[in-house]
Amino acid sequence: MGRLMTVATCSLNQWALDWEGNLKRIKESIVLAKEQGATLRVGPELEVTGYGCLDHFLENDVYLHSFQMLRAILEDRTLDGIIIDLGMPIIHRNNRFNCRVLILNGKILLIRPKLYLANDGNYREMRYFIPWLRPQHIEAYYLPEMIAEVVGVRTVPIGDAVISSLDTCIGCETCEELFTPRSPHNDMGLNGVEIFTNSSGSHHALRKLDTRISLILEATRKNGGIYLYANQQGCDGDRLYYDGCAMVIVNGEIVAQGSQFSLNDVEVVTAVVDIEEVRSYRFAPARGLQSLTSPAYERIEVDFALSSSKGDFDPDVVLNRSQSLRVHAPEEEIALGPAAWLWDYLRRSKASGFLIPLSGGIDSCSTATLVFSMCRMVMDALKSGNEVVKTDVARVASWGQEDWSPKTPQELCNRLLVTVYMGMATQSSQETRDRAQHLAEAIGSYHIDMNIDDAYKAERDLLTQATGFTPKFKVYGGSNAENLALQNIQARIRMVTAYYYAQMICTVRERPGGGSLLVLGSGNVDECLRGYLTKYDCSSADINPIGSISKVDLKRFIHWATAKFDLPILQEFLDATPTAELEPITSDYVQSDEADMGMTYHELSIFGRLRKERKLGPYGMFERLLHDWRDQYTPREVADKVKRFHHFYAINRHKMTTMTPAYHAEEYSPDDNRFDLRPFLYPPFFESWSFKKIDERVEQIEKKKEKTGSK
Template identity: 65%
Template sequence: MGHLIIVAACSLNQWALDFEGNLGRILESIRIAKEQGATLRVGPELEITGYGCLDHFLEGDTYLHSWEMMGKILQFEEAKNILLDIGMPVVHKNVKYNCRVIILNGKILLIRPKLFLANDGNYRELRYFSAWSPARYVEEYQLPRIIREITGQSMVPIGDAVISTIDTCVGIELCEELFTPNSPNISMGLDGVEIITNSSGSHHELRKLYRRVNLIREATLKNGGVYLYANQQGCDGDRLYYDGCALIAVNGQIVAQGSQFSLKDVEVITATIDIEDVRSHRSISSRGMQAANTPRYQRIEAPIVLSQSVLSNKIRIHLTKPIKEFYHTPEQEIALGPACWLWDYLRRSKMSGFLLPLSGGIDSCATAIIVYSMCRLVVEAARNGDTKVIIDARRIAGEDKDSDYIPKDPREFANRLFHTCYMGTENSSKETRKRAKNLASAIGSYHIDLNMNEIITSIQTLFNLITSKTPRFRVHGGSNIENLALQNVQARLRMILAYLFAQLMPWVRNQNGSLLVLGSANVDECLRGYLTKYDCSSADINPIGGISKKDLRKFIAYARDEYNIPLLNEFLIATPTAELEPITHDYVQADEIDMEMTYDELSMFGKLRKIEKCGPFSMFSKLIHEWGSELRPIQIAEKVKKFFFYYSINRHKMTTLTPSYHAEAYSPDDNRFDLRPFLYNAAWNWQFKKVDSFANELEKEIKY
């Protein structure tokens, strides 16, 4: 006879150190889960503090305030008669742990520390926490006085244990543990654990969801079981965007999936599962042989019945059927992820909007379209009655608290908060100026069109007055040094003007506050260092700094059709150019010619350097197989050497890189993600000798 259990997994938009706000969202998720009949609720990793506290996890205050918030959850009336899995940091014997606290009816049943810590890429958990060891080890934890007074308990178990309810057994997994080769869910499943919770702080990366879903399905496909995956959602104060997408799987099939990108602060998904289906799935003799020899977990008793008998259930509930999991295309991910990140950053920074230097090129175009996508999401959320979004939109739009303003048109809303500025010089073309103006009109931004020639001329005059020297562009007979200096002056002046207008445009328009300056350098330009240090790529935040040129072009093609903006086709066919050198009858500056490599080549170099962890020699060896049918070995060798030369001489620029939305696994962001030196021997003497030697040997073997 079936025994049905309603389980709930949450995506919460938590904010680092926003204890009261985080508590409110946790309590709201518990209330919603209870309303939907759930008897088990799991939330994101470190949900009480927010995942991205970083070095604040080293401070005692963070742990004190976490227990204060836990005390309020324990006393929350609607937290009764539901098993709760809550995330917070805990200090035990002067050691800091990333923990789940399992509570029921005002009592703490178990504190379960994380076994395997995320400590690469964007994660540095070993800087703050220790991993619990050994597996299946449990001891006693002495509760703080503020909790003792609430629960009447003095000691509770802490360690790697599982929860035994009257009718089933629940195990706990934390984020990274799912991604490890020998995940705890394997041994827990073999020891009879039927429901496994996973609380995650997993950030968005293009195309990453496929891997996450596959791992969750695999966790229960061979071993059977129910898997609840909860994730952080939104920007909690850093470069990362946590993309939610809570999931519930049963016996290798997804039965519930939350939204991956949403402006909601709280999202709860539920599923009705039959625990008998798990037991039936596990009736395989070979699995039984392994289970019989599996080391046992300590079981912590929980006096609750999670399931309801089909016969005794007074309210008719239906078993949740498997669904086909949903994935966004990379173009849709770019449209949605950075847009949600921008909205969180804007509303939480209490700024009045954005200012973007709009060049008429595809990068600033993509940034502008992402802001427009954000406005579309806000309008959609307001149409659906999201009161929190409406309140934030009113403030940002400059409305009074008592206003009844509701954003209904994305172009109208964009005009209130989004400012674009074309900063032309005598080197700018009519085509880019026109494209910028037309794009601003199409998306509704408040647009400024200016020339800055007089400012540039005054600086050159000052330089001549002091040095009696007049630098010239290369096309006018100047040296490479002069040519580069004159380009950089224009680029850096644009940054100064961008911040001037960002601070004063609300004042000009009789509004309050100031604007966030948006950067628009893509990940490939950053990797190559094809940008001026402290130019208009230097900004407050950059929504495309982790996205490749190739993906940006696909995104613009998608937006052209999805948002019905035919003008975007002009950006797709235009030659990428910085427009910092004079245009003559036989010369127009072009990015790929300047860089001496294509954007597609840069993407390949970036993936091999970061993801495949290649130095010059191993990169050359791999590219021989990748490009060998089109290029000779010595040509490939030259491309590799040229890339590493420019990468190394420009690496210092990454130390001042504008905080960018993290989207690509080969991002060169030096601040948190890509920890490499910024002072290199750019000659790479030994490495380049090895590359040349191997290339010459291959040349002798190949007949042309």
């Protein structure tokens, strides 16, 4: 047995600008770490403020209040005896930095600014901060008076340095730095750093955890070391869900792992590690030779030991050994991530519950099933004794009944979810109406079945009264313009009705104090990408848990939930043909989504990934699909599909500027408001240079085939 020490990392459910709440969770995590014997505690990135403050990071108030929270931590003597790695923003020489503040016994050891900032996709860190572009450089930081009078010094070191304790050496890495080619842990490890801390604000996306894990494992697999990964968890006020999964890794092997999706506000992960195992792991001569030429870090000497003894055997201390990685399947990720995000949004918004326009189709079915999944998670948290969840449930769902507590997810769902089927006499089938009713019964939602014919006819007849013209559906001889306008009336009436009901149902149900419900949207990412939705229809809502999830993944989720949640009714949604039911049903015509769009949902998913993730324009996409679809379609058919997609993408792009804020899940989301920044007024693609080049390429291929006689 070598030199043992207990280290702690954590996932905190922080909330942007929730100063006192964030401080409370930080202190609780430190206390829990100490109770478990830890002498080093690592927290998430920007945990004092919450990661998602966005442009608030440009306000001086944020930096003032951050120091006030820091002072509260420095003054609290119950937090002594452990090195605290804390995340907060700091202004130094009129520049804003994303920093780690390392603390011990009420003293600041080091302020370590982030070297490489996240500045793509959902992240805009260089809008608020600047990177510390001076590796291995430190200088004096002049403390604000409120901090200087507590710590007893005027300046502390700021910069890229490491902490040298009596028994080991600690270096910091922050989120994006792990993902960069020249990650700091490489040089730090060669320079003798044995413990690496990584404080992150990393969001959930489907299948993303595998990438993160592989990078963390690789960080110590080559060079050895103990790696502590901390992350925020939950919805901190924006579209993102931070998915926790705090971990401790030793020499490329996981020895402790926290939850990825949880309703816990504070989760501390500890591990007993042996620092001598790191030293043994690093005996390779090649590493030793490289270490001699690696950059040198200034070491901040600390009269403190992380290990509790000099190697004496303690039968009560159990060394953590390698364990298997716990990874959720994508179907589970969908079930858990958006559900936890919904719960955070509900409890923090002080709303009274949710309302879903339930159509009988798979999209609104998925949204309702996610609310039911949320109720299942809440029930599990109640059974485990989660006092925070218990308090939130009492406030949101007890309706003034002091002794009320839900016994089943359905009972909770009945208090939190209202579903409304808004049908039309000639457009809505009995099958969709029945499916909606049966799903509501299965999950326990408070369900309303109604028709909107009167409102639809009143709106339609306004045009007739004013102009004498009566529009008709296409199946009755009307034009495309008439057909589309009549469909849009229905869709927009449903949006207005949903908000009316959301404001009044609590009063109707005689809920004490009334209240208002949050309207949930049900447009999936592929429909947003194609623009296959009506602007300001039921895609317009307060929040949308499926707005960044593909139809393909939603079907996989519903198939999984059918058995996992014991909801056999869900199979009927999988078997049904996707339809908006906005046109009259006749003996020989039923509206079909895929027929309307001219492409399948699977093809839309492919177009989305090539456009966003592979960064391909129309011509590049055509060239790629010539190979990928060579056994399915002719070159001309591929060209037609690519041009059709880009044509409708372009003319409907404006819709994304008003889309409901959606849980971020797919990396090809067309979310215009932050993730996918592109124009919303495009030149006509059918007249574009790229389309002409596609047509020329098709003609070349066809002429070549004619000449060679190939098929």
